[in-house]
Amino acid sequence: MPVPCRTGCGKNAVLKRPKTGDALCKDCFYWAFETEIHFTITKGELFNSGDSVAIAASGGKDSTVLAHVIKTLNERYDYGLNLMLLSIDEGITGYRDDSLETVKRNRDDYDMSLKILSYKDLYGWTMDEIVAQIGRKNNCTFCGRPKTGDALCKDCFYWAFETEIHFTITKGELFNSGDSVAIAASGGKDSTVLAHVIKTLNERYDYGLNLMLLSIDEGITGYRDDSLETVKRNRDDYDMSLKILSYKDLYGWTMDEIVAQIGRKNNCTFCGVFRRQALDRGAALLGVKCIATGHNADDIAETVLMNVLRGDVARLKRCTAITTGSEGTIPRVKPLKYSYEKEIVMYAHYKKLVYFSTECVFAPNAYRGHARALLKDMEKIRPTCIMDIIYSGETMSIKEQVSLPTQGVCTRCNFVSSQAVCKACVLLEGLNKGLPKLGIGKSSKVKRILAEYDLKQAQENAPNGSLENAIKDLDDDSTSQLPNRTKSGTSNNKAENGVLKETNNCTSKNCCSGKCSNTDKPVENSKINTLLEQYGLDETSNENTDEYTHEGDSIENGDDLLINDDEDTCGGSCGKMGSLQIGF
Known part of the structure; x- marks a missing residue:
């Protein structure tokens, strides 16, 4: 047709x-x-x-x-x-x-x-x-060190690799003598090499650190249960204490159960947010001074690329910091910040370290995979591109007028958050209410509040006030969670300056979203405003989660690339388009 x-x-x-x-x-x-x-x-x-x-x-x-x-x-x-x-x-x-x-x-x-x-x-x-x-390649003809191209024997490679990490630690002032340090241990190559190298350097240079392992069990069958066996072996090999916290104990959900609810598209959003807070909780329980994570140079370069591709100014500068964390929180440090992934694999291989190499079963759906593929293609042509990207992120300046989020604490769980209610609590609330898509995307706050408001109204109208029927009614109506929704016989709701208002009787039914001259004066909806006030939120706010999480994405914004939160198509019958849709 x-x-x-x-x-x-x-x-x-x-x-x-x-x-x-x-x-x-x-x-x-x-x-x-x-x-x-x-x-x-x-x-x-x-x-x-x-x-x-x-x-x-x-x-x-x-x-x-x-x-x-x-x-x-x-x-x-x-x-x-x-x-x-x-x-x-x-x-x-x-x-x-x-x-x-x-x-x-x-x-x-x-x-x-x-x-x-x-x-x-x-x-x-x-x-x-x-x-x-x-010739066709202006480089050496033998296989040398991935980072520099130098031809090295195994012992000299060990020394160079470990000395660079020692230099990173001392220059970045990551530790102080007497500190208790929790090493975030997943059982993978990065955290295993990190634990081995820090233990080696702690003894060689007399750092005076009290080292321990901290692991998170996300509840992913066939992946985390197996990798935790490797972590336990590392505990014995390196003579360190081990603390394991599970999503099930902390949040009442495993990742397998969450994916069964939300599908595979946004699972890295939930896992990344919950994992970050779980590490904070574990560090608080252990009473450590800092958390050492296994993020390597490739991870950080990938994150810079992801933030550039998403236009995420808030995270772009922070993702390259060697130490992250706001005042009053337990900082995280990245001793492997300048270590190439290939060299970490070589070190683990030649040292015969025991690590778990299976990829997370949900990782193929992560947005990070696209940035990783791009980086690997670039690295084949120019091996130094990894460090070049990191240096670009470190030196990038942000205009003074750009508003960056400030870190505070969540009013519910008292853990770090840039909003009144942290992302973990928002996502958990959606899961517990049977509305798992709440909190996903740039307009997560308004979507969540609107859905909560719709849920209350649907429950009032459902037979016997059944919550099950109310949720079913909402799930049947796919538009109920969109910020600018128009239904037959109802009005348009839109948040303006942090206040959601209801506009009535748009006689022309044009693409106004409550802005055209034919729209009656907006009337404040007290129930919605009460919810907005309760959460201290507005439409433009966006929970700023960690710049990235190891073995997963911090946020998946695929949905937001398909929806224009301000104006998409006319809610009426005029067939017109928004003024910015074609881009001219």
């Missing part, structure tokens, strides 16, 4: 725009694409009338489209530019010689002058001749 163009031009759509997902006809797509580039040019003040502009032309899709669009806009908006093409001939047989034929055709099609410069004329060498001299 033909789909109409989203702009309402009357034509049928022929494509779905990748950038926005809008169904558009060809003409409207051309207009949208070209207009966005025009907006970029004018907003950035890229050109002035009378300028001579050289377009770097390779004959590829990007430079060809650039030449075509700039020529089109130059004529449409009278930029007054003198356009020309500039190409570079690197001297690569079978590649650049062919692409330059395309450039020459573009010159004729777009009526522009063309200048070609060659490496041979400029430098006396072509790339074919250069490659014949240096």
